[in-house]
Amino acid sequence: MAMQDNKFEPISAVADGELDADELRFLLRRVESDPEAREALGRYHAMSAAVRHEYVPGADSLADRVRASIDGEPAHTAPEASAQAGGATGRWLRPVGGMAIAASVALGVLIVGPTLFDAGNPAQGPVSEPSVAVIQGAPFEGQLERVATSSGGQSAATGAVPIASASLDAEARQRLNAYFVNHSEYAADGQLGTSLKYARIMGHGSER
Amino acid sequence: MSTANADRELVKRVQAGDKQAFDMLVLKYQHKLVKLISRYVHDHAEALDVSQEAFIKAYRAIPNFRGDSSFYTWLYRIGINTAKNHLVSQGRRPPDSDIDAQDAERYDIESRLKDQESPEALAQRDQVQATVISAIEELPEDLRVAITLREFQGMTYEEIAQAMECPIGTVRSRIFRAREAIDRRLRPLISDIGG
Numbered sequence: 001m002a003m004q005d006n007k008f009e010p011i012s013a014v015a016d017g018e019l020d021a022d023e024l025r026f027l028l029r030r031v032e033s034d035p036e037a038r039e040a041l042g043r044y045h046a047m048s049a050a051v052r053h054e055y056v057p058g059a060d061s062l063a064d065r066v067r068a069s070i071d072g073e074p075a076h077t078a079p080e081a082s083a084q085a086g087g088a089t090g091r092w093l094r095p096v097g098g099m100a101i102a103a104s105v106a107l108g109v110l111i112v113g114p115t116l117f118d119a120g121n122p123a124q125g126p127v128s129e130p131s132v133a134v135i136q137g138a139p140f141e142g143q144l145e146r147v148a149t150s151s152g153g154q155s156a157a158t159g160a161v162p163i164a165s166a167s168l169d170a171e172a173r174q175r176l177n178a179y180f181v182n183h184s185e186y187a188a189d190g191q192l193g194t195s196l197k198y199a200r201i202m203g204h205g206s207e208r
Numbered sequence: 209m210s211t212a213n214a215d216r217e218l219v220k221r222v223q224a225g226d227k228q229a230f231d232m233l234v235l236k237y238q239h240k241l242v243k244l245i246s247r248y249v250h251d252h253a254e255a256l257d258v259s260q261e262a263f264i265k266a267y268r269a270i271p272n273f274r275g276d277s278s279f280y281t282w283l284y285r286i287g288i289n290t291a292k293n294h295l296v297s298q299g300r301r302p303p304d305s306d307i308d309a310q311d312a313e314r315y316d317i318e319s320r321l322k323d324q325e326s327p328e329a330l331a332q333r334d335q336v337q338a339t340v341i342s343a344i345e346e347l348p349e350d351l352r353v354a355i356t357l358r359e360f361q362g363m364t365y366e367e368i369a370q371a372m373e374c375p376i377g378t379v380r381s382r383i384f385r386a387r388e389a390i391d392r393r394l395r396p397l398i399s400d401i402g403g
Contacts, residue, residue: 024221
């Protein structure tokens with residue numbers, strides 16, 4: 001008799017979210033097959049709704065209607081659930097992939113960087129015009145002091161390098177030159193990428 | 209287990225294909241959602257239809273629910289959007305005033321948007337509420353305290369056990385017995401209402 005009296009105790013506990021995962025699994029099957037248990041659960045929730053001023057007369061029928069509608073819907077399948085888990089794995093993989101790309105870029109910079117920027121190494125010869133053009137990205141005239149790099153302590157500057165003249169008038173060239181020199185620190189953080197954070201553009205002659 | 213964790217467990221089961229777990233979520237939130245949607249859709253039968261549609265949308269979308277918010281906050285947004293879309297489709301203008309999904313769980317929304325229930329529905333609601341309160345007041349003290357801490361204070365069984373200085377199993381039993389006593393009073397009333 002006592003067993004019979006307490007038969008809805010787990011229903012009351014599940015209404016409060018107080019069952020562990022195993023009890024919940026068992027109870028779900030019971031509610032599915034025992035209409036009385038499901039009705040009791042509905043009433044327990046209705047009590048709570050009444051206490052919280054949320055009770056709506058007639059709303060108890062909604063669960064039956066929704067259940068009938070969902071009966072016609074396909075059940076969500078385990079792969080979808082595992083896709084969620086896969087999503088969690090993906091969240092782990094994404095930073096790893098990002099780090100791999102960053103490492104590849106860094107390696108590329110280490111290999112190619114000295115070739116591009118280490119003009120101070122006699123074996124590399126003088127800074128060529130295209131290299132400067134990449135760094136400056138703008139017409140430049142006159143004597144450009146060498147681009148100093150901080151890699152490997154090979155930044156010793158030597159002499160100025162002659163640059164080909166562009167076909168701008170003197171005033172425009174002077175203004176452009178001043179602009180690039182004054183704003184050179186922003187170039188590394190912008191479109192030119194991080195490897196050029198270690199490059200410093202220096203003005204020529206009396207400009208700076 | 210907190211209510212949020214219990215909901216999360218049910219959601220996981222729905223995502224794995226267990227429709228019964230979704231039925232449990234509907235049983236839990238049906239009154240709350242209909243109440244919310246009734247603020248926008250004033251006709252009772254229409255509000256029930258829109259609520260049903262919102263639950264079905266939630267069921268279809270649940271594989272994409274990642275638990276960034278609570279289940280009810282997520283359901284709330286679906287409910288509001290469904291209600292607004294319904295009004296627009298009927299050529300009616302949705303109200304400008306919205307309740308933030310987070311606030312909805314903390315505040316009594318009655319004060320924010322005007323209640324549009326019919327006098328009959330209001331009377332039935334008041335009668336159910338009065339019956340539940342009256343039944344609680346008539347309970348023996350140990351049952352009354354346990355159910356009050358649970359329903360009015362929202363405390364977990366563990367917190368109630370600490371407050372009442374008794375084992376969790378005793379709390380669970382007291383709350384169940386309290387509910388059974390209330391249910392004996394409530395069941396005929398709900399049957400009359402046709403709930």
